[in-house]
Every structure is written in C-alpha cells, then in structure tokens.
Amino acid sequence: MDIFPIGQEKKKKVHRLYSDITSDLKKKGIHQWDCFYPNRFVINSDIKLGHLFGILIDNQVIGVIVLDTNENKQFQSLKWMDERGRPLMIHRLGIHPLYQGRGYGKKLLGFAGEYAISNGFSSMRLDVFSGNKGALKMYEHAGFQERGEICYPFRSAPYICFEKIVTRSES
Numbered sequence: 001m002d003i004f005p006i007g008q009e010k011k012k013k014v015h016r017l018y019s020d021i022t023s024d025l026k027k028k029g030i031h032q033w034d035c036f037y038p039n040r041f042v043i044n045s046d047i048k049l050g051h052l053f054g055i056l057i058d059n060q061v062i063g064v065i066v067l068d069t070n071e072n073k074q075f076q077s078l079k080w081m082d083e084r085g086r087p088l089m090i091h092r093l094g095i096h097p098l099y100q101g102r103g104y105g106k107k108l109l110g111f112a113g114e115y116a117i118s119n120g121f122s123s124m125r126l127d128v129f130s131g132n133k134g135a136l137k138m139y140e141h142a143g144f145q146e147r148g149e150i151c152y153p154f155r156s157a158p159y160i161c162f163e164k165i166v167t168r169s170e171s
Helices: 008-027 040-048 073-077 104-118 133-141
Strands: 003-005 052-057 060-068 087-095 123-129 145-150 159-165
Touching: 003 104, 008 040, 008 052, 008 060, 008 087, 040 052, 040 087, 052 104, 060 104, 073 145, 087 104, 104 123, 104 133, 123 133, 133 159
Parallel strands: 087 123
Antiparallel strands: 003 052, 052 060, 060 087, 123 159, 145 159
8 A cells, every 4th residue: 555646636536535525524423624625726736736645445545644734824823842943743644534443544644744754854843623533533643742732713622732753764
C-alpha cells in the first residue's frame, strides 16, 4: 500500500470520500465537517498546490491527508515546544468509514512524519475537533502532545491543537 500525491483525476473521488466521512461523523453525533467544509474549492486548491496525499485501494481513495505550511493565525497564541523551527501543518486527515480501525490513519501520520523529516521540517502541528474522541485518541497514541485549544466560527465546540517534534530515527 502506497501513499501518493492526489492528482486532478481523483478530485471527484476525494470529494465523495469527504462526503462519506462527513455523513458518518454526523451519524455518530460528531459535527466536525459539513456541506461547507471541506468543499470542492478547498479540495481543488489542495490538489493544485500538491498538498493532498492519499491511499488508493481498488481504484478508490480510502484515506487522505493534507500537508502544508498554512498555519492558522490562532495558533500564534499557543505555547509550542518548537518555537524556532519549521512546522509542517496537517489538515483534513480522513479515512473512509469502511476502512477505519485498520491502521490507515496511523500510516498517513507515519507518512507525514517521513515527509516532514525529508523536507526539513522540525515539527508537525494540527487541530482536532474536541468532539471527535476517536481522532483525539489516534493523535495522542501517535505521540502528538496537546498544546491548547482554539475556536472556529460556526463550530459547536473548540478544536484541540497538537504538536509532535520530528526526529530522524536512529539507524
């Protein structure tokens, strides 16, 4: 199983993936995403800029992650461990509901760590909807540490911000 950059030809499949994830989250009472986010404009921009990576199984995109340097302005008010380094931002990690619990999220986070190291980043940062207990647990198990919380307009609960310092593994 490879993780690869998502191209324009997979745009509709990514949109479908996010729609399926959003529907599943709503069924679970998690109001993290909606019809406004992530939308086709966000997806198109992620693809165009080369920031969207994914897992493909049987010609279906079953998992995605966005890696870039676009840090939310609200992050500036938080106390980060990596104050002088170069952080990689993680956005919109999602796994299709039929493939959740199989380690694909962990694989995408491992890919993000490798990407960070090979591209000269010193840490990884992200925010997670506080109502998504499964996602919070995944990031904590992956070694991310909580750094505070921020609030987004029109969202029912705060987002927890996490950070992980990246280091080359010993050979």
